[in-house]
Amino acid sequence: MASHEAHIREPLILGQKDYHQVTEDITYPIAGKANKYWWMAFTASFITMCWGVGCLAYTVGTGIGVWGSNKTVGWAWDITNFVWWIGIGHAGTLISAVLLLFRQKWRMSINRSAEAMTIFAVICAALFPVFHMGRVWLAYWVLPLPNQFGSLWVNFNSPLLWDVFAISTYFTVSLVFWYLGLVPDFATVRDKFARMGKPFQQKIYNILSFGWSGNARAWHRFEELSLVLAGLSTPLVLSVHTIVSMDFATSVIPGWHTTIFPPYFVAGAIFSGFAMVLTLMLIARKTLNLEDYITVNHVESMNKIIILTGSIVGVAYLTELFISWYSGVEYEQYAFLNRASGPYWWAYWSMMTCNVITPQLFWIKKIRRNFTATFIISIFVNIGMWFERFVIIVTSLHRDYLPSSWTMFHPTFIDIGIFVGTLGIFFTLFLLFCRTFPVIAMAELKSILKSSGNKYKK
């Protein structure tokens, strides 16, 4: 078979894979039994999730006074965690939408699981503002409902309301994009179970596949749908973190009201999202035997995006410092001096080390093509991006205009429990996804097999 692509491009799918082998490899975890590592991971995540749910229940029962937030630091871990999770979600949409528009073939091995990660991360993120409301059963008050419910109309001038619209649109559109891409792959799983003679599983996957038959008209519409949804999701993903950043940027708090926030937050979101994708994918490729599909080339491509977005974030940090000095506003100058040398210096410098210095190591080709190094750096970036949000939120608030109200923030047991609990929710959902859903977009991968598969690149 003649090759369809330049020979100098390295293959994206290793091994001697034909169409049937792709189906077999990707459906293997669904059709087979879970190994003991999966059960260990699942048990640990599930227990953590239950712990988090317990802490949330305690918060609702007692009130949000059980958190460490106080009068001065009114927003603390809850909003930190919210922004952190929302940011992590951004990589999935970026991989599936933006890279689709750019026709990047390497996205096809990772887009499914990255989108799943988006959905689960947004679920974790949404918990925080909802529970910060205190009376969660009144959460529907954020919707534009008439004032018989006890409030006036919602305020469309407020970035917090923009957030409601942005995140609900983002969540539902990502979910639909992800699910409609899954439909043909569920059909593949369904027909595999039919060939294996398992009618029960066949029935379940038929319901999930919406009765997909894979005829030419359906595929034609499928491709149009994917393209237009990608076109819609691209500005959407940029708008979501822009709006999240406006929660801060439209305020008058020194350290928050900077015009650089929207691009800086978007770059940071993609940066942290790719780090989380790498963390998960490097584990998944080992445990699900996907070494031939998620290769060193995929990892290198993601690492290049990490260098780019990490550098944007680094430049943003320096710009913030410069502008605070150049502005001549003493409150602004103090806010940044306090960040770097005040009582939270350790958080600031953890952020700087993890986000600005470590990703620069990826300029070295040996490091960005090394799985262990990538895994370690991805963890550093995850930690660093959490600290970034903590620094922005807590250090800007804890010393406000009135020195008599200056204070420190101390997380309580419940704060920690809820944050760890969301990690439990995230990993529980992701592990269930790995066992029941096709983790790689089979249909899409088959369509690039001839141009990028090792077997055909001769």
Add this chain to the structure above:
Amino acid sequence: MSKKIIYGLFDDEEILLKSAKDMVSKGVRIKDVFSPFPIHGIDPVIGIPRTRLAIGSFVYGATGLSLAWLMMAYMLIWDWPMDIGGKPSQFFYMNLPAFIPVSFETTVFFAAHGMALTYLIVNRLYPGQQPYNPDNRTTDDKFMVQINLEDNKKSAEEIKSMLSATGAVEITEKES
């Protein structure tokens, strides 16, 4: 009247595409093609017109934008103008900058969901729908053309010999 359907199974999408082009040029009408992934270039060959889903999406988006503006104008300008931070709320256009984010999100919401629902409806996809791909290997690694005999002037034998000459590995005939 009984309907005769001929199915030709192929191992490779490029062979199928060549075969389909060949048969269509000889006047055979192909009813449909089943494949595990989209075969690029098959649509004009078997006569599938370009879908209007994207136009639909635009219309849904425009609807979303209009509804968003109507909602915000009603709630914040007409029904209960609120003076928030001294921002003008007497006229819609004066408050428009603050309305942009919600306008954008609502537009995307309507465009994406409207299009997705339309897609499900026109493809007749819903939970509980029964699949009609004639061979369950077509979602794995096989490609199949479906030719309805009643659409064609040629006999079943002629079509079958054309299929096997152009590379079909299995040819089956079904009456329904």
